Amino acid sequence: MAVLEKIFFSGVDFAYGDRQILSSFDLRVAEGEFVSLIGPSGIGKSTLFQLITGLLQPASGQIRLNGQEARQRLGRVGYMPQRDLLMPWRTVAENASLPLEIQGVPVREALARVRKELPRYGLAEWADAYPGQLSGGMRQRVSFLRAVLSGAEILLLDEPFAALDGITRMEMQEWLMQMWQQTGKTMLMITHDIDEAILLADRVVLLTGSPITRPVELPVPLSRPRGSACRNQPEFLALREHIWEQLRLARQDRARREWHAG
Amino acid sequence: MSRTRKGLWFLGSLLLLFAAWEAVCRLFSIPPFILPPPSGVLVSLWKLRETLIAVHLWATLKEVGIGLALSVAFAVALAFAMHASRSIQRLVYPYIVLSQTIPIIALSPVFILWFGYDLTGKIAVTILFTFFPIVVSAYDGLRSVDQEMVNLLRTMGANRRQIFLKLELPASLPHFFSGLRVAATYSISGATIGEWLGASEGLGYFGRRASGNFQADALFASVLVLSLMGLFLFWLVGRIQQRFTPQERVGRSREQHKGDAAR
Numbered sequence: 001m002a003v004l005e006k007i008f009f010s011g012v013d014f015a016y017g018d019r020q021i022l023s024s025f026d027l028r029v030a031e032g033e034f035v036s037l038i039g040p041s042g043i044g045k046s047t048l049f050q051l052i053t054g055l056l057q058p059a060s061g062q063i064r065l066n067g068q069e070a071r072q073r074l075g076r077v078g079y080m081p082q083r084d085l086l087m088p089w090r091t092v093a094e095n096a097s098l099p100l101e102i103q104g105v106p107v108r109e110a111l112a113r114v115r116k117e118l119p120r121y122g123l124a125e126w127a128d129a130y131p132g133q134l135s136g137g138m139r140q141r142v143s144f145l146r147a148v149l150s151g152a153e154i155l156l157l158d159e160p161f162a163a164l165d166g167i168t169r170m171e172m173q174e175w176l177m178q179m180w181q182q183t184g185k186t187m188l189m190i191t192h193d194i195d196e197a198i199l200l201a202d203r204v205v206l207l208t209g210s211p212i213t214r215p216v217e218l219p220v221p222l223s224r225p226r227g228s229a230c231r232n233q234p235e236f237l238a239l240r241e242h243i244w245e246q247l248r249l250a251r252q253d254r255a256r257r258e259w260h261a262g
Numbered sequence: 263m264s265r266t267r268k269g270l271w272f273l274g275s276l277l278l279l280f281a282a283w284e285a286v287c288r289l290f291s292i293p294p295f296i297l298p299p300p301s302g303v304l305v306s307l308w309k310l311r312e313t314l315i316a317v318h319l320w321a322t323l324k325e326v327g328i329g330l331a332l333s334v335a336f337a338v339a340l341a342f343a344m345h346a347s348r349s350i351q352r353l354v355y356p357y358i359v360l361s362q363t364i365p366i367i368a369l370s371p372v373f374i375l376w377f378g379y380d381l382t383g384k385i386a387v388t389i390l391f392t393f394f395p396i397v398v399s400a401y402d403g404l405r406s407v408d409q410e411m412v413n414l415l416r417t418m419g420a421n422r423r424q425i426f427l428k429l430e431l432p433a434s435l436p437h438f439f440s441g442l443r444v445a446a447t448y449s450i451s452g453a454t455i456g457e458w459l460g461a462s463e464g465l466g467y468f469g470r471r472a473s474g475n476f477q478a479d480a481l482f483a484s485v486l487v488l489s490l491m492g493l494f495l496f497w498l499v500g501r502i503q504q505r506f507t508p509q510e511r512v513g514r515s516r517e518q519h520k521g522d523a524a525r
Contacts, residue, residue, distance in 0.1 A: 074416055076419075087411075102428070130508065131509075
């Protein structure tokens with residue numbers, strides 16, 4: 001049985017002016033998979049997301065979504081940005097209903113659908129609160145719900161928990177694992193946190209090199225369901241060590257190249 | 263400090279000011295046509311209440327109301343046009359910035375000459391005073407929208423119209439209202455100056471005639487009515503703003519104000 005590829009990049013080139021970001025870049029993400037993207041900052045992870053959402057177009061190469069070539073990708077992928085980007089003048093329910101409104105669902109119907117979802121996100125009592133009244137973790141949950149309600153089967157999460165404190169972050173990671181299992185969506189997450197990358201993902205993709213050409217793909221050999229205790233398993237620790245080593249090498253390599261260039 | 267305590271302090275300071283003013287007038291026997299005591303102003307206000315309120319306040323209020331409403335309509339239309347078209351923005355915006363440096367008061371006589379000594383002239387001067395702060399604040403509000411927010415809406419498949427209605431318009435409202443609040447106070451100056459330049463009614467006309475007749479108490483009474491009118495307009499704009507920007511009503515809005523001030 002062939003696995004349906006939800007995201008498929010083949011030979012994609014992209015540059016900002018003279019600066020080549022991606023060069024004949026390949027990436028495949030299967031249906032229902034959770035993939036973490038990790039790499040040094042400024043390497044082009046957010047550019048990759050903008051290519052997937054359709055905010056940017058590749059110079060050459062092919063991008064497929066849901067198994068079909070997709071030149072026009074806006075509105076087909078759910079995106080959870082790094083900053084929650086909630087509208088301060090809209091209530092929790094109104095913020096979450098935004099993608100539905102944009103798809104033309106009447107406001108009342110959209111809000112009714114949101115209200116049905118809110119309990120699952122622990123936001124039932126907060127439906128009419130404004131973002132300014134919420135904690136960081138709650139704001140990220142609203143932002144996640146908004147991405148889910150776009151109806152897309154692919155969700156892109158851009159460092160979703162970077163701004164949260166350590167304890168909230170661990171809670172949110174466990175929560176996200178549950179949500180992934182419940183929704184069955186395909187998820188692609190950018191993170192700077194190696195532990196987070198391993199804990200959540202089926203596969204960690206290491207983005208290194210400038211431009212990025214051949215990403216290093218590392219399957220995560222941990223069974224599901226996973227909990228925080230997984231962090232102490234030898235497989236986890238070995239993989240963490242391996243990723244750390246790779247990132248360190250990439251960093252040295254980059255510093256050397258910049259030194260030669262400069 | 264709670265609201266009531268702040269209010270009490272303000273009331274106290276007001277009473278203190280009037281007491282000091284009254285005392286200075288009496289102790290130094292200042293002639294009332296130079297500086298009338300507050301008691302004299304209040305007596306005069308009471309005596310003149312009918313003409314002041316029914317004739318002159320009404321006339322000025324009409325000029326301010328119509329002038330400000332037209333000004334908002336023109337200014338918002340221009341701000342939208344500049345936002346929609348880069349060419350319009352490039353053609354017009356430099357003059358709007360430049361116009362801020364012109365002493366508008368110096369242009370008022372020309373406006374009266376063009377638009378006449380009746381109501382139209384006063385409305386024209388009011389528009390002259392209030393137009394630019396509203397254009398600038400409305401346009402800056404539209405321009406200040408977070409680009410990442412625009413991108414997020416685009417990833418949801420939003421078109422240009424949806425981005426405008428669901429994001430840019432509501433996001434610009436706090437800016438717009440802070441401009442409108444400034445314009446509301448300017449509008450009273452505009453109408454008053456319009457009346458100075460030639461009128462047969464209105465608080466500006468009344469005050470000017472009173473000062474010509476050395477009736478300082480009547481002049482101060484009209485100024486008092488004008489400043490109460492200014493306070494009322496300021497309060498009214500604040501109420502309308504609260505109605506349209508619900509986030510300002512809740513807790514963390516203070517942080518945003520700080521952010522605005524820093525910019």
